Amino acid sequence: MRATLMYGAGDVRVEQVPDPVIERPTDALVRITASCVCGSDLWPYASMKPEGGPTLMGHEFIGVVEDAGPEVTTLARGDLVVAPFAVSDGTCVFCREGLHTSCADPQAGFWTNASGQAEAIRVPLADGTLVKLPVEADSALVPSLLTLADVFGTGHHAALTGGVSPRTRVTVIGDGAVGLLAVLAARRLGAERIILMGRHKARTDLGREFGATDVVSARGEEGIEAVRELTGGHGTHVVVEAVGTMPAYRQALGVVRPGGVISRVGIPQYEDAPIGFGSLFLRNIRLAGGPAPVRAYIEELMPDILNGSIEPGKVFDTTIGLDAVPVAYQDMAARKSLKVLVKP
Amino acid sequence: MRATLMYGAGDVRVEQVPDPVIERPTDALVRITASCVCGSDLWPYASMKPEGGPTLMGHEFIGVVEDAGPEVTTLARGDLVVAPFAVSDGTCVFCREGLHTSCADPQAGFWTNASGQAEAIRVPLADGTLVKLPVEADSALVPSLLTLADVFGTGHHAALTGGVSPRTRVTVIGDGAVGLLAVLAARRLGAERIILMGRHKARTDLGREFGATDVVSARGEEGIEAVRELTGGHGTHVVVEAVGTMPAYRQALGVVRPGGVISRVGIPQYEDAPIGFGSLFLRNIRLAGGPAPVRAYIEELMPDILNGSIEPGKVFDTTIGLDAVPVAYQDMAARKSLKVLVKP
Structure with missing residues (x-):
């Protein structure tokens, strides 16, 4: 599949990489329908040393569940889901306190080397991490719902x-x-x-x-x-x-x-x-x-988006295809774009 | 009257100073019946430069109102009162929010060069600062009530x-x-x-x-x-x-x-x-x-002292007369005494 890789400061490329696969019984495989570039992606874009790369990029996305491991119980093939910017199991003591960013599961944590700006992604701890969306993938509400992955929750x-x-x-x-x-x-x-x-x-x-x-x-x-x-x-x-x-x-x-x-x-x-x-x-x-436990807020914030009373998706001032992601980094770093929506 | 003066690090003396007098219509004059040495007094005791001295010491006390300016309305001669470690008017926007340590009155603020460890003291903004106590000056509850001036409120x-x-x-x-x-x-x-x-x-x-x-x-x-x-x-x-x-x-x-x-x-x-x-x-x-707005807490904490359910005054492990205050500083600095009660 095609995915975004950062090779170092100022060097972002979209290249072919191996397709992700289910690795653990709690994984889901998600075909990405909308993702974006985050302000926090601009920190490594400004300073990453080439020795650290290349690394897969992207931690905010909406997509369709394509496959799921045998222990995934709350999601089915075809579900449209949004992913918070941190993986969490939803059951540990910190998740129960609403602090999903401190989830105690060894698989939990911030996405690193993850293919959010790509065609597909493997999602660990899928039951805890992903939230099902009650709309279609081409809904006009997608930009606003995508902000639940990070920026609105933050x-x-x-x-x-x-x-x-x-x-x-x-x-x-x-x-x-x-x-x-x-x-x-x-x-x-x-x-x-x-x-x-x-x-x-x-x-x-x-x-x-x-x-x-x-x-x-x-x-x-x-x-x-x-x-x-x-x-x-x-x-x-x-x-x-x-x-x-x-x-x-x-x-x-x-x-x-x-x-x-x-x-x-x-x-x-x-x-x-x-x-x-x-x-x-x-x-x-x-x-x-601190880093927002956005997973804790999705259920509270989503109804106001669904009923149209707020429209956080207005922060997206540009929409591009996957191949244009390197330009999106340039334009956001130059403050030409506020936030770029990526439609793979 | 006799009062405690700090001349520099390690140099505390009890000496004769002029009697305090009413200077403003909102002042009260208080004859001190119980006071104490604070942990925060030990910071200048460890480091004060002689050029800064001498300065009067003491910011926690209980005493009897001896005189009051014409604008003091809530206190009368003979009332037993406790004074928080910061002067406040009780009426400004910060006092109304319960943050008396940020009182906006120009006369408000932490006691400086004030004679709390002495025989008497002039109290500015007496209506806002002082709180009447429903006991006699020789009550067994005095040590616990004195902690409302600082350490228990803190x-x-x-x-x-x-x-x-x-x-x-x-x-x-x-x-x-x-x-x-x-x-x-x-x-x-x-x-x-x-x-x-x-x-x-x-x-x-x-x-x-x-x-x-x-x-x-x-x-x-x-x-x-x-x-x-x-x-x-x-x-x-x-x-x-x-x-x-x-x-x-x-x-x-x-x-x-x-x-x-x-x-x-x-x-x-x-x-x-x-x-x-x-x-x-x-x-x-x-x-x-931060510095505790103890004035805000006195009404809430006092009943539990009066009804005997708590006894914060147990922190006083030594009681002395005014002349022994220099020894109290030595003993507290050496951690021989936990907190010293002074009966002028």
């Missing part, structure tokens, strides 16, 4: 662990797909005011459509000043940090209100950061977030 | 912001007064299991009396291993860090369960610390805590 995680409620004001730092869907998630949870910090007008316009009440395009000290002016000098209760860089973290420290929460869903590109007396402690500021 | 803050509930297991790092009272607070909130990490047997014995179900005396990697063995390999949902040093923070990272909370109430003696992918992010570990 935005929801940010809002949820930040403690968004109808009484809270929220700042979202970052106008990528996750930031914009954190806006939508915060709006869905009732936030009274949502300030989106981003510089790319087409994206912040979509942010306003998703529920942002204010947009601040300035960064750094100037951006912090602007948010403080909008909030009576104090900042907001919840700050979603959807970038992952140290400047974004410092911006979060500047706009969070005493007693508030910084909820991080951008993968931190730093290890040490200020959390002492002057940064977090004195003002009782909390830190939350 | 232990409660740690447990509360850590999210302790009847379903949680808790590790408390540190067997000082705050750590031990975090044990009592966690027990009071129903924690099913409380592991106390401390090396001083008399203190950990009191910890057991307060509700610790397990004691781990090992530190560092060995201590982390011991807690993990007690918890099925995963650590606990809540970790109270009641020390403030980097080794204590690293110990907290080692014993916290994925999805759990590290609640810090020891003043951090560091600014930067690991919070990136490998430390907090991957496992969705949250950070909470």
Whole structure:
């Protein structure tokens, strides 16, 4: 089959690879009908050493079950399914607590060297990982349902662990797909005011459509000043940090209100950061977030997509075929595309 | 009057100073009947430069209102009162949210150069700051009521912001007064299991009396291993860090369960610390805590002291007169005394 391989920074190719097969009795084989490129794919695209490659790419997809191992009980051939960006068994103590990203099964974990941007994929722990979709593969709802695999669930995680409620004001730092869907998630949870910090007008316009009440395009000290002016000098209760860089973290420290929460869903590109007396402690500021256990959220979020009350799939501004995936990486890295949908 | 002055590291003296007087219409003058030395007083006792001194010491006390400015409406001469370790007006937006340590009034804030370890003290914003006690100054309940000024409220803050509930297991790092009272607070909130990490047997014995179900005396990697063995390999949902040093923070990272909370109430003696992918992010570990808004907790905690169901005052293992305060600093710094009660 054809699949996307990353050979190193800036070097993505679509090539023939062996077809995936059922290897364990809990596996399913899925024929992919829609997938996409993730903002997190851009980190290795910027920095991967050639010695590490090539590696199969892609961890967000919708597809049709083509075959299943003998121990798979909840899925049948022909089912349309969505896959979260982490494999989980759904039965361990962490899955039962809703923290599927910490699933204790040895086969669980983030997809690595997995063929999500390809024609087909082997899915381990299929009963725990995959969720059946009540639509056809060509449904107009597919783009929105595909966001349940990662970006909408991640935005929801940010809002949820930040403690968004109808009484809270929220700042979202970052106008990528996750930031914009954190806006939508915060709006869905009732936030009274949502300030989106981003510089790319087409994206912040979509942010306003998703529920942002204010947009601040300035960064750094100037951006912090602007948010403080909008909030009576104090900042907001919840700050979603959807970038992952140290400047974004410092911006979060500047706009969070005493007693508030910084909820991080951008993968931190730093290890040490200020959390002492002057940064977090004195003002009782909390830190939350992490990789979203999106599997835990699919059942809650899907009905609002099915009934049309939200349309997170609007983050896809480009649709391509599998052969064009290398261009999708280029365009997303250059911020020409917000998020690219791939139809193999 | 006589008051405690710190001249520099290791140099505490009791000397004559001018009597405090009412300076503003919202002040009260309090004749101190019980006060104490705080673990946080030991930080300047270890490191204060002489150029910074001398400074008046003491921020936890009970006393009798001797005089009050014309705008004080809730207190009368003769009332016995307890003072939290931060001054607050009780009316600003942060006080109404229960975050009295971030009170917006210009007179609010932590006591500095204040005569808590003395014969008398001027209390700013008396209506907001002081809480009337329904006992006499010589009541046997005074030691326990005095812990409402700081250490019990701080232990409660740690447990509360850590999210302790009847379903949680808790590790408390540190067997000082705050750590031990975090044990009592966690027990009071129903924690099913409380592991106390401390090396001083008399203190950990009191910890057991307060509700610790397990004691781990090992530190560092060995201590982390011991807690993990007690918890099925995963650590606990809540970790109270009641020390403030980097080794204590690293110990907290080692014993916290994925999805759990590290609640810090020891003043951090560091600014930067690991919070990136490998430390907090991957496992969705949250950070909470800060200076406790103890004023917010007094009404909730006091009834359990008055009805005798808890006795936080057991942390006082020594009682002295005012002239012996310099010895109290020595003994607490040398860990000979856990916490010293001062009867001026």
